[in-house]
Amino acid sequence: MVLPFADRTDAGRLLGQRLLRERLPAPLVVVALPRGGVPVALEVARALQAPLDLVIVRKIGAPWQRELAVAAVADGEAPVVEVDEGTAAATGADRDYLDREADLAWREIGRRRAAYLRGRPAMDLAGKTAVLVDDGIATGSTARAALHALRRRHAAHLVLAVPVAAHESLMELRLLCDRIVCLAEPQPLRAVGQHYIDFHQVGDAEVIAALDAAPRAGAQAAA
Template sequence: MFFEDRMAAAKQLAAALSEYRGKQPLVLAIPRGAVPMAKVIADELDGDLEDESGWIYLADYASSVGATQQYIDAEVSAQLEVMRQRRAQYTPVRPPIDPASRVAIVVDDGLATGSTMISALHAIRAKNPRELVCAVPVASSDALKKVEANADRVVCLSVPAHFQAVGQFYGEFPQVDDEEVIAILAGSTHPQAG
């Protein structure tokens, strides 16, 4: 399956997630590329929009490629600091929306390795959502298998046999900059009662 752009993919994902309309889902975007997509999905499902930034996933092979524990610890600290800074930059005027007892839909523009999505799913799972959903337009089969073990449900529109990069399945796949993310998230400052 080929997508014109992220917005076209988001509309198709929203249609595939239509059963959540009216259930006030919390739609969490993996920054930055998925934020515009998650906005479309949240609007279509009458849900709330939030960015997801808060957990580190270490690939199984990290130590086997020569990474020392000291290096891994330093990298984890550095990544947590980056996530803290992004959170402060993206949504400085409000606290994170609590996913507890809600349907939480974590959106990304695609899964190459699945590591980022797994990190996001772990972060949200720790906050006790009623249901944890991964939603992506496209994924490699390996990534999809890894992610399925970490979500209650996975909605993936396409699992192509010859997957090299997420961007190859989009006609237009521009970078999403911080300013666009900030503008989108600034428009979602009033979460619904859940």
Template sequence: MFANRKAAGEALAKKLEAHEGADTVIFALPRGGVPVAAPVAKRLKAPLSLLFVKKIGAPGQPELAIGAIVDGEEPTQILHNDIIRSLHVSELYLSTESDLALAEIERRRALYAGLYARVSPKGKTAVIIDDGLATGASMEAAISAVRQQGATRIIGAIPIAPTDIIEKLKSDVDELICLDAQESFHSVSQAYHEFMQLSDADVMEVLNEFSGDERSLVQKRA
């Protein structure tokens, strides 16, 4: 069990040390993935960028993901068609929720502008980090997006996930690192002593701290 998201990131960083270098970019999935990814980027001396992914929740069950949207030049949509069929989700609902998800992504991107490196994964090793997986919809969308954007190698890195989701995603990436694979999975929070819901202000604080550390490092090298 991890003390908090930062501690989980420090543990992931040790597993990813072999990928230190200029050809690696760390992509965090806001909000929860940012404090996990920051220690990884710091240890690997890699840029920290963001992938804005918004889950599409089921009608009346917003915590049940039926898909996800990730922004980019062409937004990527991932749908869990088996769940959609079983719940008889309408095309109108999917279209409306997708538009709302894209609007929220644009809001966050504008809010965080200037606080992170907007780096293309083209020709790079893309390490995609979240604080954990439940359905895997957000990670699946992120993987599809960086592949379309030309990443040469894709690594998924998470502190906790259900074993069946790990098996499902393994074929989508070059490497998948999960520190706590759970057969009896209840929620991402079960891996943490402290797991508070993060606000935009919390994310911005982490990004500001990371940027400050990077500036200090550059000044020391100079």
């Protein structure tokens, strides 16, 4: 695999081609991590002729260094909160702080789900293969929370699919899913965006347009 990818659409097309060779058990649902994972997931959904859904995750930053993730909150019937206990303790993120930030994150998750899906309920994953897609994985905290959330939705098989990821993070995430498909594992991986020529910030409008353009439920059977 030659890096960098041109953009997220390019990475998604390559990832979709690879997933077609995996012969994943049907029926399939592609689940994107917004916002950056959505353009990648759209191309995957098109390749697999599978519907596209979302699992929304919000990171909780350290008290004095907001970019350093100490926990992540994922949507579902109830919040899924994954805490990096070591980082939280080292940065002074105590239980009261985490509870307050988790509540704020949960409210933002609700706002985004309403904005993106406009009343459409989460897809039923029971008995299906859920393919979780993001534009890349560095530490893995977001993917970890998302995989736990999808497991709660009773997916029969969980597949984690990303264009680029840190090898160490994938090793940890293997315990949480049934299969991982990754196109490139550069050593070292300092930032996902370094492996894309165009890594613009994805806006809400782009997320909504991708969901509207994705295949509908039943596309696999029709194909």
